[in-house]
Amino acid sequence: MRWSEATHIYSYAKLLFSRRTPKNFTWLPWRICGLVAVSAILFVPPAKAEPSPKVCVEDDLSRQVCVSAFPKRVISLAPSLTEIVFDLGAGHTLVGRTARCNEPPEVLKIQDIGAYMNPDLERIIALRPDLVLSPESGMRKEVVDRLTDLGIPTFVDNSRTLDEIVYLLSRLGTILGRESDAKTVAQQFRQRRQAVRERVDHVSKPLILFAVGIRPLVLAGGRSFIGSLIREAGGTNVAEDATIPYPKFNMEEVAKRDPDIIIVLNKECREDECFNEWQKHQALSAVRNNQIYQLDADLVARASARIMDALEQLAAIFHPKVFGSGLSVGVNRTK
Numbered sequence: 001m002r003w004s005e006a007t008h009i010y011s012y013a014k015l016l017f018s019r020r021t022p023k024n025f026t027w028l029p030w031r032i033c034g035l036v037a038v039s040a041i042l043f044v045p046p047a048k049a050e051p052s053p054k055v056c057v058e059d060d061l062s063r064q065v066c067v068s069a070f071p072k073r074v075i076s077l078a079p080s081l082t083e084i085v086f087d088l089g090a091g092h093t094l095v096g097r098t099a100r101c102n103e104p105p106e107v108l109k110i111q112d113i114g115a116y117m118n119p120d121l122e123r124i125i126a127l128r129p130d131l132v133l134s135p136e137s138g139m140r141k142e143v144v145d146r147l148t149d150l151g152i153p154t155f156v157d158n159s160r161t162l163d164e165i166v167y168l169l170s171r172l173g174t175i176l177g178r179e180s181d182a183k184t185v186a187q188q189f190r191q192r193r194q195a196v197r198e199r200v201d202h203v204s205k206p207l208i209l210f211a212v213g214i215r216p217l218v219l220a221g222g223r224s225f226i227g228s229l230i231r232e233a234g235g236t237n238v239a240e241d242a243t244i245p246y247p248k249f250n251m252e253e254v255a256k257r258d259p260d261i262i263i264v265l266n267k268e269c270r271e272d273e274c275f276n277e278w279q280k281h282q283a284l285s286a287v288r289n290n291q292i293y294q295l296d297a298d299l300v301a302r303a304s305a306r307i308m309d310a311l312e313q314l315a316a317i318f319h320p321k322v323f324g325s326g327l328s329v330g331v332n333r334t335k
Contacts, residue, residue, distance in 0.1 A: 057171040060158035070177030071131035078135040083304035088178040159303040161228045192308045200234025208235040209259035233314035262286040265297040
């Protein structure tokens with residue numbers, strides 16, 4: 001009740017109880033009624049505030065993650081998730097990110113909360129986030145469990161294919177209040193993907209060896225995220241039949257499968273080192289034909305909207321006659 005209203009009621013009550021009356025007339029019943037009326041007005045409980053509407057989405061642990069619309073303090077624990085937050089126009093909500101989050105460049109101004117696989121839990125809590133975005137792969141389970149126990153909404157992502165990235169865009173668009181932006185980004189994503197599909201659909205598929213590690217030699221298998229990119233870009237993976245995402249291979253097995261193209265991540269070796277290492281294996285078709293390429297690991301291994309750049313680069317490497325040389329951002333050809 002406002003102060004002015006209370007003052008008016010008090011004045012009315014004072015007038016009611018002090019009014020002069022004839023000797024043979026009693027105001028008692030009226031005073032009682034007035035007292036009841038005034039009391040009812042004075043002690044009416046205030047209307048309850050409407051609770052803030054909640055926004056809920058399901059994460060990749062099949063949990064309902066709910067926030068009171070919409071998060072203003074977001075922490076990302078994965079480079080791919082950080083990139084998507086910016087893709088959706090919500091970069092201004094980020095208050096924390098891991099040391100590995102380096103794209104887009106403005107993300108470096110945001111507080112570093114520690115290593116990708118070992119973030120500082122105390123720093124996260126101190127930032128008072130209303131939403132934490134976490135990868136499932138590589139993240140310590142106790143970090144997610146602790147944040148959840150503290151009541152901090154924590155969305156866990158495990159996107160492994162292009163279809164799953166589109167689904168991730170939709171869910172993050174919902175929980176961040178950027179649904180329109182998410183639809184736009186997803187539409188562009190689908191259009192670029194379809195353009196690649198149409199151009200590689202009826203061409204022969206070269207045999208691809210994609211090395212994510214050199215010593216020991218570790219390849220991207222058919223069950224890996226990179227393996228799905230190889231298929232989408234019109235290639236046949238030498239490790240397609242592997243039972244784990246990233247199997248170890250020996251050179252004898254590689255020689256049996258004889259890849260047409262070899263791709264190595266740039267974080268594994270310098271360009272000249274990669275070239276010299278593979279030159280020892282002249283029996284391989286890829287080596288003899290100078291088909292050894294080095295790709296930016298940040299470009300090809302992050303499940304964000306920027307993965308379409310990687311898909312187009314791979315398609316250009318696999319099918320240069322269809323796409324042209326394609327050797328632009330993030331790609332070096334060892335010579």
